[in-house]
Amino acid sequence: MTARRLTGAPVAQRLRAEAEDNVTTLRERGVVPGLAVVVATDNEATLWYVRSIARAADKAGVHCRVVDLGAGAGADQIASTLTLLSADEDIHGIILQTPLPPGVAVDELVAHISAAKDVDGANPLSLGRLTVGQRAFAPATARAVVEILEHYEVPLAGRHVSVVGRSAVVGKPLLQLLLQRDATVTVCHSRSRPLERYTSEAEVVVAAVGRPGLLTGDHVQEGAVVIDVGTNVLDNGDLVGDVEPASTAEVASALTPVPGGVGTVTTALLVLHTTQAALQAGEELASAQPSGSGASA
């Protein structure tokens, strides 16, 4: 079998169109959606990612404010920045980029991002709300996986999905999104041995680990759909996923490429989430300040 390439481009294009519709609606209300990206690192890959978010936002008509606190920023400074942005009316979405300076823990800081502006689902409250089925933004990457599966009409209800990786950014929220769609889900991690025991029984396999070549054709069953979330930069500068494409494509029925797969959709979703947060902020304001006569009934 030669696997079909499930590229992210058509999925991202549809999400961008949705974001542009939202921007048009917002503009009619005199609102320019604003996304703040807080950075405290000089990590090259992160800075590249921040530039690509800023480009995508600009193209969609979303104002992107990069708040670069430098690699020497302390936890207090980052926390107060997030608190200020959470109260800033021009900002509708906030992302805190990792890695953070040594000794600064991300878990406590993300709690300073207001849930309404948490467009990358980083605040533990967002994951909690997602888990019990309340409205919350899922981390863009986790949602990107589901958007790709839905775009290519890969059924999820009643199917077995094996997710490799249990981080709060990908594995855990993805588990919730898949359960919402009635999949049966196995979540694997570094202690799941042998890994193929848990991946070879699944109709859909998602790799989100950060290790080139972790998953091969030997790990998946004939006809499986494989989603590669990994973005690993090799010494020669090449970007590769967690899945060995050649051997996997011989067994799988479909596979997302890296680059050109999940990553492209992730950025589009961050922008879309920001426009959705801006729309929601407007709706909440309207219901909090009733202006018409019927509103007080």
Ligand SMILES: NC(=O)C1=CN([C@@H]2O[C@H](COP(=O)(O)OP(=O)(O)OC[C@H]3O[C@@H](n4cnc5c(N)ncnc54)[C@H](OP(=O)(O)O)[C@@H]3O)[C@@H](O)[C@H]2O)C=CC1
């Ligand atoms: N395309 C995109 O938009 C994005 C891509 N990524 C990429 O996805 C990858 C994962 O990112 P992230 O979730 O943040 O990474 P983390 O390092 O936070 O988590 C990695 C997970 O993989 C598990 N793991 C490690 N080794 C193995 C192994 N040998 N077998 C099975 N599981 C293993 C870990 O297990 P344990 O919990 O036991 O340690 C952990 O749960 C990275 O390549 C990252 O760059 C991430 C976010 C967005």
Ligand SMILES: Nc1nc(=O)c2c([nH]1)NC[C@@H]1CN(c3ccc(C(=O)N[C@@H](CCC(=O)O)C(=O)O)cc3)C=[N+]21
């Ligand atoms: N809390 C958190 N959220 C993240 O979303 C997150 C993170 N942490 N840590 C780091 C990873 C990495 N990541 C990428 C997103 C998009 C591309 C992307 O757009 N890639 C394109 C282009 C790549 C290229 O051409 O170099 C592609 O795959 O086609 C890549 C990588 C988000 N991450």
